[in-house]
Amino acid sequence: MGEIESRALGRVTVYSIQGCSHCVQAKAALGLLDVPLCDVDVGRHPELRARLKELTGCSTVPQIFFNNVHVGGNDELQKLAPDELQRLVCLVKEKALPADAPPLPEDSQSEDTARETDGTAELSLLLREMILKLFSEHLSTDGTSVDYKGLSVNPAFERYCELAIQLQRVELLSLSREEKLAFFINIYNALVIHGYLRLGAPTNMWQRYRFFNYVSYLIGGEVFTLQDIENGVLRGNRKGVAQLRRPFSKSDPRLQVALPDAEPLIHFALNCGAKGCPPIKTYTPQDIDSQLRTAAEAFLENDNGCVVDSGKREVRLSQIFKWYKADFGGTDEKLLKWVLDHMGDSPKKASLQGVLSAGKTKISFLPYDWSSNSTH
Structure with missing residues (x-):
């Protein structure tokens, strides 16, 4: 604070x-x-x-x-x-601060981001907070672009790289579902930023394919690429977009780390570095499901995530819902129900309820902005 x-x-x-x-x-x-x-x-x-x-x-x-x-x-x-x-x-x-002013944290002291840690969840959060701090320091005033070049020469980035080496010693099999979600979401988002800093942002489909299939960390003695984390661990070992096979074979030791089922809410927490992605946040295992639901509500409230056109009886959704439709039920009907159930109370939700009640709802998908927010 x-x-x-x-x-x-x-x-x-x-x-x-x-x-x-x-x-x-x-x-x-x-x-x-x-x-x-x-x-x-x-x-x-x-x-x-x-x-x-x-x-x-x-x-x-x-x-x-x-x-x-x-x-x-x-x-x-x-x-x-x-x-x-x-x-x-x-x-x-x-005017003096009134008694009903919004609350502050009980512990207002800033946390020491330079401390050492041996715990898996603590290490992931520390790494995430460090790189988010760097990210914020190099974010433009209007919030639309990032000076990745300047970020890469910040001394704090070298500290982050030193801490990332500790990932090879973490124990993954002992993590609970909640700890896995927070750990791998935080690590995924940090790894994307790290990859951007070292390799630059991918600018076409082939570069994106290579980036997400080759940029990796050594975690617990095993190599995990971005694809492995998203589709192997967090989606319960499902095929990714344009993937011909599941990330982990039956004999792959990393399969033991995968969630038993796909968690659709992770799609509103993972940030691939494109402008069309959900915002970057830090997640903790203590109330991860609540945090993820909040992220989904915020994403759906934004017109980049969902647009309801009552006049045309049309719902326009982010491409994320098209790419990962299986995670949201697999059919148009189940997809729309999932969206409605995960919206916060708002005029947009009321509009969607009205459109669905009228029947014959059309679904289309919004263009996805793959452009990088880099200033260079």
Whole structure:
């Protein structure tokens, strides 16, 4: 949790997650207001997620409060009229923090990301937080691009590489389902960023195929590529997109690590480095299912994930639902039911319910933005 000091009586509270471009934009704008700014990373403090949703009705970040006045997310902040923004700034400067102000973590001390760790789950989280910190430091102010070149020469990146070597000594077979989910999601996302830094972003289909089939870490004495992690472990050893066979054969020792069944929610947590991917977040085993459901709700609320056209009785979904349709039930009917069941309470969900009630719903798929967010 970070805080910017000021002489004001109140504070602005921002609930955010490292690596979130909208969070970066919001905090950059708030930093110009000369008011105390308290940044609460809900990735580090997942116990606040439920309370935040209770307060705001939203699963997405950032969520911004001026004292106890909820403004909304980055879009709402940017759209505030100058007079209204000035009123909120005066509120923070002149009024003491009320008793019903949004909560802060009980332990407000920052964590030491340089500590050593032997635990598998702890190591994955530490690696993830380190690379997300690097990612955030090199994210552009508007949140749309990343200076990977600058990130690669940051001394903290070398520290990350040193820690990644420890992965070869972890014990995977002792992990619970929840620990496997958090561990491999975090490692997958970190490995993508690491691969981008070392090899550059793939720019065509062939390069993407090679990238996801060859970029790998040595984990627990076995090599795991990005394809192995996604399709072998997290999807219960299912064939990936354009794959002719399952990642792990019956005699492959890595098969023992695979989840027994595909977990569809992982598709809203894995980030392959393209602009069309879900946002980057850190996951912990303690409440992984809740975190993944929150990620799915946020993805579906975004128009890059789902668009409901009531007039045409049409639902337009991300290509993710087409590529991995089997994970969501395998049929159009089951897919739409899954989407409806995993939406947060919102006008979009009500629109989808109306379209489905009318019958003869058409499904189409949105273009996928494979472009990299690199500045170079």
